[in-house]
Amino acid sequence: MTTTPEAMTSHPLHTGVTADAPLITEYLGGKTFTGEAVRPARRPVWFMRQAGRSLPEYRALREGTTMLEACLKPDMVAEITLQPVRRHDVDAAIFFSDIVVPLRLAGVDVEIEPGVGPVLKNPVRSAADVAALPDLDLKDFEVISEAAAQCVSLLGPRPLIGFAGAPFTLAAYMVEGRPSRDHLGPRTMMHADPQTWHALAEWTARASGLFMRAQVLAGASAVQLFDSWAGSLGRADYAERVMQHSAAAFAEVADLGVPAVHFGTGTGEILDLMQRAGADVIGVDYRLDLAEVATRLPGTPLQGNIDPALLTAPWEVLEAHVHTVIEAGSRAPGHVVNLGHGVPPETDPDVLTRVVELVHSQPVN
Numbered sequence: 001m002t003t004t005p006e007a008m009t010s011h012p013l014h015t016g017v018t019a020d021a022p023l024i025t026e027y028l029g030g031k032t033f034t035g036e037a038v039r040p041a042r043r044p045v046w047f048m049r050q051a052g053r054s055l056p057e058y059r060a061l062r063e064g065t066t067m068l069e070a071c072l073k074p075d076m077v078a079e080i081t082l083q084p085v086r087r088h089d090v091d092a093a094i095f096f097s098d099i100v101v102p103l104r105l106a107g108v109d110v111e112i113e114p115g116v117g118p119v120l121k122n123p124v125r126s127a128a129d130v131a132a133l134p135d136l137d138l139k140d141f142e143v144i145s146e147a148a149a150q151c152v153s154l155l156g157p158r159p160l161i162g163f164a165g166a167p168f169t170l171a172a173y174m175v176e177g178r179p180s181r182d183h184l185g186p187r188t189m190m191h192a193d194p195q196t197w198h199a200l201a202e203w204t205a206r207a208s209g210l211f212m213r214a215q216v217l218a219g220a221s222a223v224q225l226f227d228s229w230a231g232s233l234g235r236a237d238y239a240e241r242v243m244q245h246s247a248a249a250f251a252e253v254a255d256l257g258v259p260a261v262h263f264g265t266g267t268g269e270i271l272d273l274m275q276r277a278g279a280d281v282i283g284v285d286y287r288l289d290l291a292e293v294a295t296r297l298p299g300t301p302l303q304g305n306i307d308p309a310l311l312t313a314p315w316e317v318l319e320a321h322v323h324t325v326i327e328a329g330s331r332a333p334g335h336v337v338n339l340g341h342g343v344p345p346e347t348d349p350d351v352l353t354r355v356v357e358l359v360h361s362q363p364v365n
């Protein structure tokens with residue numbers, strides 16, 4: 001680890017503060033960060049999109065501040081990141097931000113419209129558009145470092161998970177200019193103008209990689225790459241035109257040595273490739289059978305995959321489902337309980353707290 005930057009010597013994984021946290025030991029397949037075999041003190045659980053609209057305290061704090069303004073205020077980011085930890089006692093915090101924040105920090109004109117999602121003033125569709133994208137530098141991410149460092153000092157032994165959007169998902173927003181269902185624009189571009197596609201994906205890979213790097217250098221103990229739209233790609237397109245760019249995003253943090261999770265939705269056909277892109281852990285969406293994924297990816301720690309739709313089902317139905325997920329996850333060398341996609345905004349937060357209590361009440365393997 002001679003290449004590990006100086007900043008990592010005070011990182012919570014290296015000082016030992018988070019080295020044997022249940023989240024980390026499951027991500028590492030039953031080992032602490034220093035390599036000793038352990039059983040976690042309890043079965044770890046967190047929820048994608050746990051910070052956000054399902055919490056009244058989040059809605060109250062965000063009143064009068066746009067989403068992207070909130071993401072650029074370190075105090076607010078730290079408070080929102082901590083809210084679900086205090087309320088639900090989850091085993092990790094996920095950094096409160098958004099996948100398009102690196103675009104904004106790089107100088108791209110992007111907004112997050114409520115009820116819509118990310119919208120770009122000038123979609124990126126030609127070679128000239130890509131060539132005009134701003135240069136990227138870790139220095140552009142200082143506000144992220146400051147916010148992440150605040151989160152880390154408040155969290156103590158509970159790990160902070162840093163994240164980024166994967167190059168394809170981020171590029172899909174940039175080409176379409178707004179959310180879309182089938183992502184025709186980027187899928188056309190990768191065949192019709194492969195050179196422009198690869199130049200754009202290289203840019204998004206670096207934006208996402210630096211965004212994760214800023215969070216890890218500030219103390220995040222794990223990272224997760226969200227490729228929410230990768231499920232719209234055929235296997236050949238993913239293998240030949242996308243995977244290398246996700247690998248490049250992971251490579252920006254590889255020297256820092258933190259566990260890396262790769263998550264996408266509708267990705268049953270490409271899970272093995274997503275793992276090969278550089279992930280230690282695969283995030284499994286709710287459409288897949290977790291037990292079957294454990295068989296298909298032997299030796300791989302898994303995360304997931306409670307169906308978010310069941311959060312509004314009667315408790316007995318949800319409870320039985322959580323037991324099924326725990327039982328399936330026990331076939332993998334490590335398992336972190338999570339949802340199979342984000343918390344829906346209308347979720348009753350008390351249900352999430354109850355799921356955490358249920359998961360923690362179950363014996364660890």
Ligand code: CP3
Binds near residue numbers: 051052053094118165
């Ligand atoms: O708790 C957490 O998970 C941490 C924060 C987080 C947000 N977005 C906050 C957010 C994370 C990890 C994301 C990732 C993200 N953002 C993804 C990948 C994960 C996924 O859900 O598939 C994607 C595709 C985006 C893009 C995006 N940002 C969308 C589609 C939306 C929803 C728009 C809407 O209003 O319906 C956003 C906005 C957003 N990001 C909100 C939050 C809390 C809601 C904005 C608000 O509260 O006003």
